Amino acid sequence: xxxxxxxxxxxxGLLVLLAILIFPIGFTVRLSLSSWDSFYPALDFIGIENxxxxxxxxxxxxxxFGRLSLLSVTTVFxxxxxxxxxxxxxxxxxxxxxxxxxLFLIPMMxxxxxxxxxxxxxxxxxxxxxxxxxxxxxxxxxWLSSETLSKFTVMIVEVWQWTPFMFLLxxxxxxxxxxxxxxxxxxxxxxxxxxxxxVTFPLMAPISIGAIxxxxxxxxxxxxxxxVLTSGGPGTATETSSFYIFIKGLREFQFGYSAALSLxxxxxxxxxxxxxxxxxxxxxxxxx
Amino acid sequence: MSLIAxxxxxxxxxxxxxxxxxxxxxxxxIYTILGRTLAGKTTLLKTLxxxxxxxxxxxxxxxxxxxxxxxxxxxxxxxxxxxINYPHLSVYENVAFPLKQRRMQSDQIKARVMKALQQVGxxxxxxxxxxxxxxxxxxxxxxxxxLVKEAxxxxxxxxxxxxxxxxxxxxxxxxxxxxxxxxxxxxxLIYSSTxxxxxxxxxxxxxxxxxxxxxxxxTSKEVYENPNCTKVAQITNDxxxxxxxxxxxxxxxxxxxxxxxxxxxxxxxxxxxxxxFGMRAxxxxxxxxxxPFSVELSEISGSETFLHIRHEMIGVVGLLDSVQNxxxxxxxxxxxxxxxxxxxxxxxxxxxxxxxxxx
Numbered sequence: 001x002x003x004x005x006x007x008x009x010x011x012x013g014l015l016v017l018l019a020i021l022i023f024p025i026g027f028t029v030r031l032s033l034s035s036w037d038s039f040y041p042a043l044d045f046i047g048i049e050n051x052x053x054x055x056x057x058x059x060x061x062x063x064x065f066g067r068l069s070l071l072s073v074t075t076v077f078x079x080x081x082x083x084x085x086x087x088x089x090x091x092x093x094x095x096x097x098x099x100x101x102x103l104f105l106i107p108m109m110x111x112x113x114x115x116x117x118x119x120x121x122x123x124x125x126x127x128x129x130x131x132x133x134x135x136x137x138x139x140x141x142x143w144l145s146s147e148t149l150s151k152f153t154v155m156i157v158e159v160w161q162w163t164p165f166m167f168l169l170x171x172x173x174x175x176x177x178x179x180x181x182x183x184x185x186x187x188x189x190x191x192x193x194x195x196x197x198x199v200t201f202p203l204m205a206p207i208s209i210g211a212i213x214x215x216x217x218x219x220x221x222x223x224x225x226x227x228v229l230t231s232g233g234p235g236t237a238t239e240t241s242s243f244y245i246f247i248k249g250l251r252e253f254q255f256g257y258s259a260a261l262s263l264x265x266x267x268x269x270x271x272x273x274x275x276x277x278x279x280x281x282x283x284x285x286x287x288x
Numbered sequence: 289m290s291l292i293a294x295x296x297x298x299x300x301x302x303x304x305x306x307x308x309x310x311x312x313x314x315x316x317x318i319y320t321i322l323g324r325t326l327a328g329k330t331t332l333l334k335t336l337x338x339x340x341x342x343x344x345x346x347x348x349x350x351x352x353x354x355x356x357x358x359x360x361x362x363x364x365x366x367x368x369x370x371x372i373n374y375p376h377l378s379v380y381e382n383v384a385f386p387l388k389q390r391r392m393q394s395d396q397i398k399a400r401v402m403k404a405l406q407q408v409g410x411x412x413x414x415x416x417x418x419x420x421x422x423x424x425x426x427x428x429x430x431x432x433x434x435l436v437k438e439a440x441x442x443x444x445x446x447x448x449x450x451x452x453x454x455x456x457x458x459x460x461x462x463x464x465x466x467x468x469x470x471x472x473x474x475x476x477l478i479y480s481s482t483x484x485x486x487x488x489x490x491x492x493x494x495x496x497x498x499x500x501x502x503x504x505x506x507t508s509k510e511v512y513e514n515p516n517c518t519k520v521a522q523i524t525n526d527x528x529x530x531x532x533x534x535x536x537x538x539x540x541x542x543x544x545x546x547x548x549x550x551x552x553x554x555x556x557x558x559x560x561x562x563x564x565f566g567m568r569a570x571x572x573x574x575x576x577x578x579x580p581f582s583v584e585l586s587e588i589s590g591s592e593t594f595l596h597i598r599h600e601m602i603g604v605v606g607l608l609d610s611v612q613n614x615x616x617x618x619x620x621x622x623x624x625x626x627x628x629x630x631x632x633x634x635x636x637x638x639x640x641x642x643x644x645x646x647x
Contacts, residue, residue: 186338187364189386191360198385199374
């Protein structure tokens with residue numbers, strides 16, 4: 001057999017890669033350079049017109065992007081802190097340890113959309129149980145219709161839903177840590193808090209960075225919670241980038257423009273996560 | 289300064305890990321806890337460190353209750369079998385760690401860390417990461433970390449066991465120099481080992497442990513010359529002291545129908561009766577006029593040969609100071625040097641030794 005024929009063995013994998021990755025991206029790039037919408041469904045060529053519109057005449061996208069950054073960074077931070085705390089609790093030998101490990105994972109096992117519907121009912125301003133209880137204290141917060149509070153409500157649901165994922169990753173990390181440095185730390189005079197600061201946290205840094213990045217990637221795609229809970233409202237108070245792209249593409253059928261939005265969003269995300277990862281490595285690993 | 293343990297006992301399951309352990313230790317001294325695997329050495333060290341709470345008993349240091357002080361507040365340092373360090377820190381940060389916990393000034397920390405690193409021969413390695421060091425160097429870092437604390441009690445739990453032979457020999461020598469230096473004069477050094485040669489080389493006092501109990505405490509010379517029971521005699525010798533049963537009758541030792549020995553001077557006053565006799569491997573040599581034994585195994589170790597031989601119920605190990613080859617089953621003639629004979633009673637307690645006989 002000709003030596004060059006070895007490349008034929010790469011063909012199946014290459015074809016799959018082309019079909020599922022390269023072709024969609026390539027098509028999206030081409031689509032973003034067209035004016036394809038519901039009135040003119042054709043792959044014409046309009047150059048970078050969509051991109052010019054995005055950068056000069058679409059403040060709503062950038063506001064949604066800012067909102068997304070706030071939501072994802074805040075929720076992931078809270079998920080990390082709470083998840084780490086819970087993982088530390090069940091990492092130690094405590095009563096009903098297995099029970100608690102399963103209990104903390106329950107939110108992750110539920111269907112996000114259904115749970116968001118339940119949360120929406122829960123926070124319903126006139127019929128929900130939360131305001132029912134708060135009414136005894138003469139309080140009736142507008143969980144879903146206040147511009148500020150609705151963001152907070154989205155955060156609560158996101159944190160509740162995804163903290164168990166963080167908990168799971170961090171607990172696995174804690175369980176894989178060597179025991180010896182902890183033994184040494186106790187002999188070397190470090191109490192529980194100092195052991196956490198100087199031993200547990202630094203040793204967990206690589207795992208923490210991985211967990212934070214995974215969750216940030218997931219959180220930056222937040223769509224279902226917003227869609228079910230507030231539909232981006234009130235007004236555009238909880239509208240995120242992905243939800244805005246969804247509106248442009250699948251409600252207003254501006255396929256060409258939403259492709260340009262998607263690609264811009266993708267590039268920003270890649271650059272952002274590269275920078276975030278570098279910052280986290282610097283802060284958490286080298287900082288130790 | 290003295291560390292006193294009274295009736296320390298620890299029984300986590302069905303077996304005693306510590307059984308009524310009592311001892312008194314003084315500062316500036318090296319104490320070697322010698323015992324086989326599972327003798328309770330590590331449990332004892334962990335109890336002294338505060339990592340294990342004994343079921344009963346007390347520990348006092350200078351008449352202060354030492355046992356109730358939490359582990360992170362005790363004035364102890366510990367080096368383990370495994371090379372235990374902080375993998376995410378540099379050599380300098382590893383050694384400085386205990387001092388930082390005490391919130392010492394950074395210039396004081398630096399001075400003490402550099403001194404400790406110099407003591408263990410690691411000056412110049414301050415900025416290296418732990419993973420970049422060899423096993424011996426990692427253990428030196430652990431040793432430096434224990435020295436830098438200037439703790440009242442320094443515990444070394446078989447620190448050389450995971451090192452290769454050459455490195456073990458080298459570090460053992462260095463350990464002895466470090467421990468006998470000025471830096472250690474205010475500390476009680478407790479070293480655990482399974483190796484009697486190591487224990488003897490370190491000098492100081494030896495505490496022989498078995499099944500959670502301290503069988504004998506004394507200087508290395510005392511323990512070597514007069515092991516108080518058969519277990520101590522076996523634990524403190526490598527290979528273990530040969531033990532064989534026999535009778536003393538009419539001024540002779542009768543080991544079997546074919547083997548009778550003259551009573552040596554230090555055993556002249558032994559009463560008639562059954563005894564357990566002990567003899568180190570070096571006391572059993574080949575001689576054409578000796579008793580017939582068949583070879584079970586011959587082991588060459590360096591320039592010596594350990595010969596495992598048997599005659600009826602008597603199985604012993606002899607030490608030949610040359611390299612010799614033997615076939616299994618080969619009959620050799622063996623002589624017992626009765627001047628090196630130990631005698632134990634039926635309760636396995638020492639009756640007579642070459643150094644403390646019954647004349």
